[in-house]
Amino acid sequence: MVYELQVITMREKNRLGELINERLQWIKQRGYEVEMICQPLDEEMDSMVFKLHVTDQPQSVFQSDDILYICKHQLAEAIAEHIVNDWESRLLWHEIQRTCRSMSSQDKERLLAKAEEFIKSCHSSESLNMLMNFGRKSRIASRVMAYIQEAPQLVMDGFITFWMQDYMTEIKFAVEVAIEELRNEKEYNEFVNLLRYFVDTQPAKVQEVNLLMGSNGVFYLWDSDGTKIDESYMEYYLEDMLMEEIDLDDVLVSILVTIAPKRIIIHEGNAVIIKESVTMIRNVFQERIVTCPGCERCGKFAGNEAGLRRT
DSSP states (O other), X not given: OEEEEEEEEESSSOOHHHHHHHHXXXXXXXXXEXXXXXXXXXXXXXXXXXXXXXXXXXXXXXXXXXXXXXXXXXXXXXXXXXXXXXXXXXXXXXHHHHHOTTSXXXXXXXXXXXXXXXXXXSSSSHHHHHHHHHHHXXXXXXXXXXXXXXOSEEEHHHHHHHHOHHHXXXXXXXXXXXXXXXXXXXXXXXXXXXXXXXXXXXXXXXXXXXXXXXXXXXXXXXXXXXXXXOTHHHHHTHHXXXXXXXXXXXXXXXXXXXXXXXXXXXXXXXXXXXXXHHHHHHHHHGGXXXXXXXXXXXXXXXXXXXXXHTO
């Protein structure tokens, strides 16, 4: 048995030779001769050719057809891993360059980072991420295996473009998601900057506001004397809340922006607050924010939320 395969791929960021050597260790250990030559395809081109030559072991107890199948299967696995590990960022970048020509270089770099993060972390569960990644590699390996069954040469760029259209659809979708996420981030930052400008240019109606968030989304506001903030602020938004046109988080941000206090003390009730509204408040008020290290009200709230309402 003599098997030969040529793989033409990119020159930079390339681990294909290392991956092939790792995958063909089993065959080598059983006496089969594996010769691989790696060389630039052309000095002026960003391409490299891998020439692989596998020779039969005359005294082998294995059938030549079985060894040939194992060899091709291991090569397909190595090439699939090469595509995911070494080509994915390049493919994402090409898609970004194609669809976002008018964007700044900085925004394109941000898009690339977001697209990479999305395509590698589609699920919050680490085990699901590993499963998804394994599934993608398996699908690619299957296509590679089908291709090299007949073809003695695989040109990576053309193979991905014409044989891996479902994979390219995933690449395009990742870029679309990244574009939408970047757009939302910009809109959010513009909104935060607008609120910050509003807060900075109006006089404070209250010097200090204390904020404590309830587990059910209810919030509590009081001034430096421990007096509840005027409930008329809440009543102003009551009709919209009843019509479900505005939620409590929006009401909280609106009230604080209207009051524009010089200082906001956030009481966490012995638990870290990760609500969106509090993140927005921190972004808008920035240096005016103080986090309570723990006080009587925090302790009382942690022990019995209803107790706070009676104070």
